Amino acid sequence: MTITPSRFRDRHEAGRRLADKLVAYAKRPDVLVLALPRGGVPVAYEVARSLQAPLDVFLVRKLGVPGYEELAMGAVATGGVRVLNDEIVNGLRIPDDVVDAVTAWQQQELARREQPARIVVAVPTAPPEMCEALRAEVDDVICAITPQPFQSVGLWYEDFSPTTDEEVRELLARAARAERAA
Numbered sequence: 001m002t003i004t005p006s007r008f009r010d011r012h013e014a015g016r017r018l019a020d021k022l023v024a025y026a027k028r029p030d031v032l033v034l035a036l037p038r039g040g041v042p043v044a045y046e047v048a049r050s051l052q053a054p055l056d057v058f059l060v061r062k063l064g065v066p067g068y069e070e071l072a073m074g075a076v077a078t079g080g081v082r083v084l085n086d087e088i089v090n091g092l093r094i095p096d097d098v099v100d101a102v103t104a105w106q107q108q109e110l111a112r113r114e115q116p117a118r119i120v121v122a123v124p125t126a127p128p129e130m131c132e133a134l135r136a137e138v139d140d141v142i143c144a145i146t147p148q149p150f151q152s153v154g155l156w157y158e159d160f161s162p163t164t165d166e167e168v169r170e171l172l173a174r175a176a177r178a179e180r181a182a
Contacts (some may be wrong), residue, residue, distance in 0.1 A: 002003070002149065005145035005146075005147050005156075005160055006055055007155075007156050007157060008124060008156060008157045008158070009126075009157075009158050009159065010042075010067070010157060010158065010159040010160075011039060011040075011041050011043045011124075011157070011159075011160075011163065012045075013123070014043050014046075014124035014144065014157065015042060015043035015044065015045060015046025015047050015050075015124070016050065017071065017124065017144050018043065018046075018047055018049045018123070018124045018142065018144040019046055019049075019050035019051060019123055020050075020144075021122070021142050021144055022047060022049075022051060022142055025051050025053070026050070026051045026052060026053075027051070027052050027053075028051075031051060031053045032053060032054050032055075032056055033047050033048040033051065033053050033054065033055050033056070034056055034057070034058045035055060035056070035057050036057070036058055036060050037047050037057050037059065037161040037168055038162070038164070038165065038167075039057070039160075039162070039163045040055065040170045041163060041171050041172065042163060042167065042171060044169050045171040045172075045174070045175055047122065049173055049175070049178065052182060054066070054120045054171065054175070054179050055175035055176075055179075056170075057168075057172070058077070058078070059077065059078050059110050060075050060076065060077040060078075060110070061075065061107075061109055062073055062103045062106070062176075063076060063078050063084070063103060063104035063109050064102070065085070065088065065092060065094065065104055065114060065138035066094075066097075066098060071088065072085060072088070072161075073088040073089050073092070073094060073099065073102070074088075074089070075087055075105075076100070076103055076106045076107050076110060080107075080108055082103055084099065090156075113147075118159055119132050120144035122141070122143070122144075123142070123143050123155045124143075124144045124145065124156075125143065125144060125145045125147065125151070125162070126143050126146060126148075126153075127146065127148075127150035128143075128146040128148060129148075131143040131146055153158070
């Protein structure tokens with residue numbers, strides 16, 4: 001019998017449920033909770049609050065398929081990192097020059113937003129194979145739920161509405177005030 005995990009109500013609930021799986025990291029001076037702007041900030045805020053850890057952001061930009069920008073063909077991150085979803089790129093026969101052009105544009109946007117940070121990362125939901133693949137790259141991987149079939153992140157939230165820049169600023173400011181108070 002397959003047990004289907006319950007969906008998250010919203011990003012804040014996802015963060016609280018994820019924090020429950022991260023209690024071993026609570027109140028440790030060597031932990032920094034890292035958020036991927038924008039949608040990851042409400043999740044990470046709840047994790048940081050629960051763990052009593054500082055919150056920062058890791059700048060990454062989705063490489064959207066031209067004409068279907070919400071469909072990710074990959075991502076770029078600070079330090080010149082580029083990861084491509086070969087299934088999407090090959091399946092849609094996206095030419096290398098198009099991938100390179102989208103990459104260059106997003107790297108410019110990253111450079112504009114870049115700030116240094118030290119980070120610990122966990123995710124509310126991901127495909128099981130992605131969580132396993134990450135284990136080879138980091139010390140620990142925590143995925144709150146790993147549904148099969150996965151399909152997309154948004155399917156595992158009742159409310160997956162976009163996070164605004166204003167909400168990101170407010171949550172980061174609130175986290176900074178909490179850190180100063182501690």
